[in-house]
Amino acid sequence: MALIQLEKLSKSYGRGNNAVSILKDFDFTFNAGEMLAITGKSGSGKTTLLNLIGAVDFADSGRYLFNGEEKRFRNVSDGVRFRAQNIGFIVQHFALIDDFTVYENVLMSLWETPTKPHERKKKVLEVLERLDILDLKDKYPPQLSGGEKQRTAIARAIVRKPAIILADEPTGALDAAAEKNTMDILKELHAEGTGIIIVTHDPEIAAQCDRTFELVKG
Numbered sequence: 161m162a163l164i165q166l167e168k169l170s171k172s173y174g175r176g177n178n179a180v181s182i183l184k185d186f187d188f189t190f191n192a193g194e195m196l197a198i199t200g201k202s203g204s205g206k207t208t209l210l211n212l213i214g215a216v217d218f219a220d221s222g223r224y225l226f227n228g229e230e231k232r233f234r235n236v237s238d239g240v241r242f243r244a245q246n247i248g249f250i251v252q253h254f255a256l257i258d259d260f261t262v263y264e265n266v267l268m269s270l271w272e273t274p275t276k277p278h279e280r281k282k283k284v285l286e287v288l289e290r291l292d293i294l295d296l297k298d299k300y301p302p303q304l305s306g307g308e309k310q311r312t313a314i315a316r317a318i319v320r321k322p323a324i325i326l327a328d329e330p331t332g333a334l335d336a337a338a339e340k341n342t343m344d345i346l347k348e349l350h351a352e353g354t355g356i357i358i359v360t361h362d363p364e365i366a367a368q369c370d371r372t373f374e375l376v377k378g
């Protein structure tokens with residue numbers, strides 16, 4: 161069953177004569193539980209597409225259906241609410257908050273969810289244990305290796321148990337061992353039924369997915 165359907169979606173940046181069209185009448189389907197690689201040249205709109213799927217940014221026209229239901233985001237808080245319920249985001253440079261501990265970085269992911277405080281603590285500790293970073297819970301991001309930062313970022317993305325994880329070049333800044341570890345975790349989540357979309361330049365990463373979708377500009 162389709163989890164995500166985009167129908168004739170269009171997105172441009174800028175206005176009037178300066179408007180640059182990134183996606184035009186774009187159709188796309190993602191099935192529940194799939195593991196999909198999105199490839200394409202730099203500037204082809206891969207990040208733009210993930211941002212539209214994750215409601216970080218909004219399309220100019222077209223339809224977005226999630227679980228068969230049309231989504232009409234009116235403002236940023238609609239997007240925040242939608243993400244809190246459905247989406248886990250992982251980005252190349254981790255986007256951790258340096259003044260927060262590992263524990264707090266993961267905990268903040270539950271702020272927008274209706275989880276009770278004592279349940280939050282339990283959920284965070286469980287996910288830290290799962291990613292083998294429980295012993296790092298009181299450390300701050302600048303004290304971590306790249307692989308440890310990525311595992312913290314993954315913990316933050318999955319603690320809400322999202323239906324889908326959007327990973328934007330998640331292995332781009334990692335060494336080989338940390339890259340394998342990241343892929344192993346994503347594949348494990350996929351085996352449990354979580355949908356995964358990975359933007360990548362790396363054919364070896366794409367080959368580990370069920371399907372590859374190449375984005376061509378325009």
Ligand SMILES: Nc1ncnc2c1ncn2[C@@H]1O[C@H](COP(=O)(O)OP(=O)(O)O)[C@@H](O)[C@H]1O
Binds near residue numbers: 173182202207208
């Ligand atoms: N907020 C923005 N304002 C204006 N142009 C943007 C913005 N974000 C991205 N772009 C432009 O849109 C194009 C697609 O960007 P992006 O989706 O980041 O591509 P990719 O992730 O495939 O490299 C690029 O030419 C980029 O410069």
Ligand SMILES: [Mg+2]
Binds near residue numbers: 206207208328
């Ligand atoms: Mg990008």
